[in-house]
Amino acid sequence: MEEEIAKYTAKVVKAEAEIQRLEKDLDLIENPQALVNSGIVAPAVLQLQAEKNKLLYQLKHLKTQLAEEKSKSPDHMISITALIEDVFQVAILAAYPGQDLPKADVTSSAKFSDYQCNSAMSISQKLKTAGVKCNPRDVAQNIVNNLPKVDCIEKVDIAGPGFINIFLNREYVSQNVFKLLNTGVQPPPIGKRKRAVVDFSSPNIAKEMHVGHLRSTIIGESICRLLEWVGHDVLRINHLGDWGTQFGMLIAHLQDEYPNYLTKPPPIGDLQSFYKASKVRFEADEEFKKRAYECVVKLQAHEPEHYKAWQTIYDISRKEFQKVYERLQVHLIDRGESFYQERMKLVIEELDAKGLTKVEDGRKIMFVDGHKVPLTVVKSDGGFTYDTSDLAAIKNRLVEEKGEWLIYVVDAGQNGHLETIYSAAEMIGWLNPSVHRVEHVSFGVVLGEDKKKFKTRSGETVRLVDLLDEGIKRAEAKLKEKERDKVLTKEELEQAKSSVAYGCIKYADLSHNRTHDYVFSFDKMLDDRGNTAAYLLYAYTRIRSIARLANVSEEDLTKAAKTTKIELDHEKEYKLAKCVLRFPEIILKLLDDLYLHTLCDYLYELTTTFTEFYDNCYCVEKDRTTGKIIKINMSRLLLCEATANVINTGFKILGINALQKM
Numbered sequence: 136m137e138e139e140i141a142k143y144t145a146k147v148v149k150a151e152a153e154i155q156r157l158e159k160d161l162d163l164i165e166n167p168q169a170l171v172n173s174g175i176v177a178p179a180v181l182q183l184q185a186e187k188n189k190l191l192y193q194l195k196h197l198k199t200q201l202a203e204e205k206s207k208s209p210d211h212m213i214s215i216t217a218l219i220e221d222v223f224q225v226a227i228l229a230a231y232p233g234q235d236l237p238k239a240d241v242t243s244s245a246k247f248s249d250y251q252c253n254s255a256m257s258i259s260q261k262l263k264t265a266g267v268k269c270n271p272r273d274v275a276q277n278i279v280n281n282l283p284k285v286d287c288i289e290k291v292d293i294a295g296p297g298f299i300n301i302f303l304n305r306e307y308v309s310q311n312v313f314k315l316l317n318t319g320v321q322p323p324p325i326g327k328r329k330r331a332v333v334d335f336s337s338p339n340i341a342k343e344m345h346v347g348h349l350r351s352t353i354i355g356e357s358i359c360r361l362l363e364w365v366g367h368d369v370l371r372i373n374h375l376g377d378w379g380t381q382f383g384m385l386i387a388h389l390q391d392e393y394p395n396y397l398t399k400p401p402p403i404g405d406l407q408s409f410y411k412a413s414k415v416r417f418e419a420d421e422e423f424k425k426r427a428y429e430c431v432v433k434l435q436a437h438e439p440e441h442y443k444a445w446q447t448i449y450d451i452s453r454k455e456f457q458k459v460y461e462r463l464q465v466h467l468i469d470r471g472e473s474f475y476q477e478r479m480k481l482v483i484e485e486l487d488a489k490g491l492t493k494v495e496d497g498r499k500i501m502f503v504d505g506h507k508v509p510l511t512v513v514k515s516d517g518g519f520t521y522d523t524s525d526l527a528a529i530k531n532r533l534v535e536e537k538g539e540w541l542i543y544v545v546d547a548g549q550n551g552h553l554e555t556i557y558s559a560a561e562m563i564g565w566l567n568p569s570v571h572r573v574e575h576v577s578f579g580v581v582l583g584e585d586k587k588k589f590k591t592r593s594g595e596t597v598r599l600v601d602l603l604d605e606g607i608k609r610a611e612a613k614l615k616e617k618e619r620d621k622v623l624t625k626e627e628l629e630q631a632k633s634s635v636a637y638g639c640i641k642y643a644d645l646s647h648n649r650t651h652d653y654v655f656s657f658d659k660m661l662d663d664r665g666n667t668a669a670y671l672l673y674a675y676t677r678i679r680s681i682a683r684l685a686n687v688s689e690e691d692l693t694k695a696a697k698t699t700k701i702e703l704d705h706e707k708e709y710k711l712a713k714c715v716l717r718f719p720e721i722i723l724k725l726l727d728d729l730y731l732h733t734l735c736d737y738l739y740e741l742t743t744t745f746t747e748f749y750d751n752c753y754c755v756e757k758d759r760t761t762g763k764i765i766k767i768n769m770s771r772l773l774l775c776e777a778t779a780n781v782i783n784t785g786f787k788i789l790g791i792n793a794l795q796k797m
Contacts, residue, residue: 255297271297375471383431642668
């Protein structure tokens with residue numbers, strides 16, 4: 136198989152080189168046909184053009200063959216949509232050689248077929264613009280006439296004004312489910328693996344994590360899991376707010392409250408209250424405020440005692456953050472603002488050397504092409520700003536970390552600022568758009584059921600730890616309401632409680648389009664009906680229980696998977712199998728736009744499709760009188776297994792812990 140892949144790859148490279156050679160010859164002539172008609176150039180020029188078009192067709196066909204060979208690899212699952220798009224692109228090039236036409240538009244959401252190609256209408260319009268008369272149905276027929284024969288397509292037909300309905304080959308679907316069972320749920324081919332740097336969560340030291348940190352933390356963690364699963368090298372960055380003026384007042388307050396802090400760890404149990412008390416003093420006491428500013432200066436100079444005080448506050452705060460991260464199974468590397476202090480000095484030196492800074496009203500600013508508001512890189516008092524630290528951060532990620540894909544999971548309000556930082560990085564020369572992918576994964580806010588910002592009854596911001604505690608409390612009550620405590624062991628109940636609570640909180644966020652605000656409701660997210668984590672978790676445990684109740688072990692299923700043909704005679708079997716195999720196309724879409732609700736929608740669709748299958752297709756037949764098992768349909772049990780494996784993979788990407796019993 137590897138030899139076949141190498142053979143096709145070599146052919147593709149050779150064809151591309153030959154096309155480049157022909158293009159150099161043809162670039163000298165703007166309109167070969169007009170020149171031939173006028174008798175100025177020999178018809179050999181048109182032969183060159185025809186040869187190029189033929190090679191383009193062959194190249195596309197070779198790439199399709201290459202994709203099919205790669206799809207046979209146990210290391211990947213192929214996206215059927217992507218494969219069919221390639222096949223139809225070959226047909227379009229063959230049907231209309233030399234034309235600059237839209238790419239093949241294939242969708243898997245067809246109503247009357249498995250897939251549908253909707254290219255005929257746009258191609259017809261493009262041809263009419265170029266002066267070629269044709270109607271969409273004729274275009275569709277021409278495309279169909281030029282379709283290469285491939286294993287995945289059983290037949291096609293043309294509907295309406297030119298829609299091409301595509302029907303999969305059942306045997307192809309069966310073989311791919313068989314492959315999934317024997318090689319596991321694998322990511323689709325993604326090309327070059329990248330060094331990805333993801334910036335998310337980012338709370339402030341000395342302040343508690345609150346509901347405002349929920350979305351960044353959950354979305355960022357899920358994106359990291361997705362990228363890691365497909366094979367990218369991921370660096371998870373926690374850009375902590377751990378430097379600045381506020382630490383002066385905190386250090387001054389620490390010195391007063393715990394004068395022995397250098398030798399004896401201060402017993403600060405509630406850092407939030409400690410912060411509030413220091414802020415009250417800072418605003419009311421001018422002498423304290425003066426001391427606080429002096430502490431800031433000494434801290435920035437890394438004076439040992441003051442740096443030790445800062446470290447003490449940092450450590451206490453970070454331990455509290457870690458408790459939340461452990462509960463949510465979030466993994467991060469801290470790179471707070473303090474990390475960039477020396478790097479910011481170097482950034483200013485670089486900007487000055489390149490003539491990119493300008494002094495205005497005592498400030499040092501940088502105007503960025505395409506942006507009206509300049510970046511303030513040095514304040515009038517000589518201090519640095521968020522602009523400076525963000526420039527130092529993006530340089531570190533691009534230059535030192537050699538990041539190729541930078542992702543900022545930050546609220547939508549920061550969009551303008553981040554766009555300016557990206558443009559500045561390009562202007563300075565750190566960021567190359569042809570090499571680097573840099574994007575802002577923005578999100579809306581969490582609302583309470585009154586459709587206002589989610590707060591406590593007293594108007595305080597909801598602490599994240601309180602939110603998680605409430606989730607655990609309600610999940611336990613829900614499980615006991617359903618009398619699960621009577622059938623689960625104490626250990627199983629604990630696992631179910633945390634899986635449901637944290638899974639529901641995560642899924643409630645991830646199942647919404649991240650750019651929209653969403654209403655937080657424990658009652659809705661714990662409902663085991665509809666598109667919720669509770670429903671999916673219950674459905675998953677139900678699927679896993681089928682083989683167990685039939686006394687079929689995991690070992691039995693593994694052995695059977697090696698020899699059992701997946702029969703897809705019943706329409707509900709076939710529908711479920713096709714839905715299972717759509718998983719790679721969902722993953723590719725996620726990698727393209729990073730909208731995780733697409734995966735949630737797919738898992739819900741897969742689960743409801745399974746329910747249709749299970750209601751219509753017996754996996755295990757029992758004697759109605761004795762309850763004894765009469766027959767086990769191993770093919771259907773294996774289809775259940777394939778479905779569960781895909782759901783479980785989706786859960787892992789979303790950060791949800793699957794349960795065997797619930």
